[in-house]
Amino acid sequence: MSVLLVHPRLAGDPFADPVLYLDFRFGRRALLFDIGDLAPLSPREIARVTQVFVSHMHMDHFAAFDRLLRLSLYRDARVDLVGPPGLADAVESKLRAYTWNLLDAESRDFSLSASDWAEGGFMHASLFRARDAFRRQEIAPPSLNGMALMDDPEFTIEAAVLDHGVPSLAFTFQEKTRVNVHKARLDALGLPVGPWLTEAKRSVRRGDLSRRLSPADGRQVTIRDLLEAGALRTGAGQRIVYATDLAFTELNTKRLVALAHGADRLYIEAGFLEEDRLLAASKKHLTAAQAGSIARLAGVAEAFPMHFSPRYADRADELRAEFASAMAGG
Ligand SMILES: [Zn+2]
Ligand SMILES: [Zn+2]
Known part of the structure; x- marks a missing residue:
């Protein structure tokens, strides 16, 4: 049985302003490629979003920033946005359009970051905290090389700069390793299926082979044991590409x-x-x-x-x- 790390889906029909929603199978987490029209997504789905990658700031790809902000404002959470040069200025302008006199140090600790990326790396990054009435604060941008925008233990995000009159970013979600469970081999070891396998797969993706797990009463196995017995098998991770404009x-x-x-x-x-x-x-x-x-x-x-x-x-x-x-x- 193969379980993918994320389920990708276009939020709307092909005529809608584009949004690709990447929903993680485990944990409350989702990524967005573009924020054109979020109306087809439920507030609960939008609340899971932790990272947003913006191709360019034409309105049909960026207009739902307001909806994301509206639904996130009363959460203790952070949403990181990455886009082409000008993104941090665009986010600041959006935030400045509203009145924030009711926000103070007692408000929910919601924050947004916006990082401008150009070929070769991040140019700069800004942080906007609700508790600080969304004043712009410069922060150190992620230090990543080459075309990488994000390097998570379980996946990477890369981009290519394309010409659309303005720079338009195309994105790749690359799962690091796909991990499959071989049920017959698991049975042969006398081990049950269960939530412990999620942890086991995560350890494989992180390369933590000496990790010890307790899948059943009194039984302990290491990740290496499971791989050697063929109960867990690895393959190339899922690769999802989004390119528009x-x-x-x-x-x-x-x-x-x-x-x-x-x-x-x-x-x-x-x-x-x-x-x-x-x-x-x-x-x-x-x-x-x-x-x-x-x-x-x-x-x-x-x-x-x-x-x-x-x-x-x-x-x-x-x-x-x-x-x-x-x-x-x-
Ligand atoms: Zn465009
Ligand atoms: Zn467009």
Whole structure:
């Protein structure tokens, strides 16, 4: 049995302002790629969000910042936002639009951070605390190298900078190791299935092989025992890629193909029909066929076209058909 670390899903239909919701199977935690329209998500789902990665600050990708703020304000929590240069200024401007005279040191300890990332690393980061009436405070940005935006014990987030007239970031969620349970081997060891396996899998992903667990009365096993007996097996982790709002240029294609190479799932903008490719080019967007050709070059297992232009409200099938045909090499 294979249990994935996260379940990705588009919050709305392909015409909605984009949001990819990555919900963790274990623990109260979720990540967002873009905050276009959060209306399809429940307040409970939004309250789980701990990190938000913003492709760029066009309104259709950033407008639901207000809803996220509204639903998070009365929680002791922190939400970290990462985006292209200008994100921290944009977050500050959003916060400055409201009156915060009722916030003080007794308020809930809610805070937001906003970090500007450009190719090669973080430029700077700012923190905004509810208890400080969301005054901007400069903080040390994460020190990560290369294309990494986040390095969690269980996954990494990487980005590529694409050209959309402005820099637009495409993101990859890379699970570090996938851990499967082999039930027959577990039975052979006389060990029960149960919540202890969640802890065991986490230890495998963290490389903590000498960790000792007590799965049954009086029994103790180490992670190494379970791997050697084949009761736990490892494989390549899940790779999920989100790419939207990019011009169809050689450099964008090269960068996105490198980022999405061999991905399990690619979510990609496919907003225009081929008959309108000049219009798509003038807006620095992909057509569905161009998006399909990128999915084919990247060799992704599954692709999900999204961010359809509202001009095709009753022609979604044509967009999907042009995407699928190009992905198949037609
Ligand atoms: Zn845009
Ligand atoms: Zn857009």
